[in-house]
Amino acid sequence: MRRLARGGAALSGAAYSALIPICALVFLSPTQYGLFSVPYLIYAFGLSLQLSVVTEPWTRRRVSEYITAPWREFWTVLCTLSLAVGAIVAAVVAVVLGLSGPWWLAALAVTVALLRNGARYHDIANGLGSRVLVADLAGVVAFVAVVVALYEATDPFTAVLGGWLASAMASLVWTGGRLWRFGSSPVSWVRAHQQHIKPLLADSLLLDAGSIGTPFLLAPFLGATKFGIYRGIANVSLPVRLILEPLRPSIGGQSPASVFARRNIVFVVATSLALTLACFVALEYVIPVIGLQASTLGALTAFAIPASVFVLANFVGHYYYIVCRARGNQRQIIAGRLVQAISAIVIPIGGFFAFDLEGAIWGFVAASGASALVWAAIAWRAVRRYSPTSPPAASEPVPL
Secondary structure (H helix, E strand, C coil): CHHHHHHHHHHHHHHHHHHHHHHHHHHCCHHHHHHHHHHHHHHHHHHHHHHHHHHHHHHHHHHHHCCCCCHHHHHHHHHHHHHHHHHHHHHHHHHHHCCCCCHHHHHHHHHHHHHHHHHHHHHHHCCCHHHHHHHHHHHHHHHHHHHHHHHHHCCHHHHHHHHHHHHHHHHHHHHHHHHHCCCCCHHHHHHHHHHHHHHHHHHHHHHHHHHCHHHHHHHHHHHHHHHHHHHHHHHCCHHHHHHHCCCHHHHHHCCHHHHCCHHHHHHHHHHHHHHHHHHHHHHHHHHHHCCCCCCHHHHHHHHHHHHHHHHHHHHHHHHHHHHHHHHCCHHHHHHHHHHHHHHHHHHHHHHHHHHHHHHHHHHHHHHHHHHHHHHHHHHHHHHHHCCCCCCCCCCCCCCC
C-alpha cells in the first residue's frame, strides 16, 4: 500500500511540476517568456538554496548519522529562507516590470511555492505518499481553475503567475496544523547541520553561477525575445525533472550498491534515450502541425536537434548529480561543480559571441554534456568509497 501511494505521489508530482513551465511555453510569447524567466530563475535559485540549507542536509544527517531533526525546526528554517527569497523577487521584478506590474504576485508565488516544495520533500521522505498525492491534485485543480478564470480577464502573463500562486497555496494547506509549529531559530539549524550545509551550499553557489548567472549575463545582449527562446531550451528538459524530482528522496537515499546496478543503468540509459527521441519528434513534427507558432514552444522548433541532445545530457547528469549530493564528500562535490560552472559560463557565452543565439544554445548543450560525464564519474567514485557505518569526512581528499 505504501509503495502504491509513493508511486501515485510520483505521478501527481510530475503532473503538478509540469503545469507552470508548460503553460508558460504554450501561452506566452518569447518576449513574455523572457520576462517570466526573471522571477522563475530567482525561484530556481531559492530551490537550490533550500536543497543546500534545509532538505538535503536533513537527509544526509539521517542517512549518515541516523539523526532526524523535528518538523518544528525544519519548518522554521524553511519559512525563513522562503520569505527571504520572496523579498528578492519583489525587489527585482518591481524594477523589471515597474510598480504597476504584477511584481507582488510573482513574489507571493515564489514564496509559497518554496514553502510547498520543502513541505512536500519532508512528507515524501517520511513515507506520507497519500497526503502528498492529495496535495498535488489540489494544486493541479487550483492552477487550472485560476488560469482559466484570469486568462480572458487579464493577460496570459498575469494568468500564469496567478495560477502558480493558487496551486502552491492549495497544495501547501494540506500540511494542516503543522504550518504553525515553529521551533528553534535558523541559526541553531545551521549549527547542527553545518557539516553537511558547507559542501552542499558551496556546490549550489557554483551551480547557480552557471545555470542562473549565465542567463542573467546574456539577457541584456540577447534582448527579451531571444532570451525567452534561450531559456525555453532549458525547459525542454521538463520531462527529466518530472521523472527525477519526485524521486529525489528515493534516489538520494538508495544504497551505494544499487546506484550502478544493472537495473539502474538500464533505467538511466533507456529513459534518457526515450526522452530524447520524444523531444525531437515533438519539436520537429508535432508542434508545427498544431498551430503554436506564436508561442515560445513554437519558436523552439528551429532548434529541435540541440534541444533533444540537451534532454539526453540533462537526464544523465541530473540523475548522477542527485547521487553525488547524497553520497559525495565536499571535495568530490566541489570538483564536479567547478567543472560544471566553468563550462556553463565559458562555453555558452563564447558561443553567443561567435554565433549569436544559435551559438549560445549549442554552447549550453555542450556544457550540459560535459557536466553529465563528470557527475557520472564522481558518483562512481563516491559510492565505491562510501561505508554506511563510517561516512566519509567532508574534508577528506579524494583524487579525481
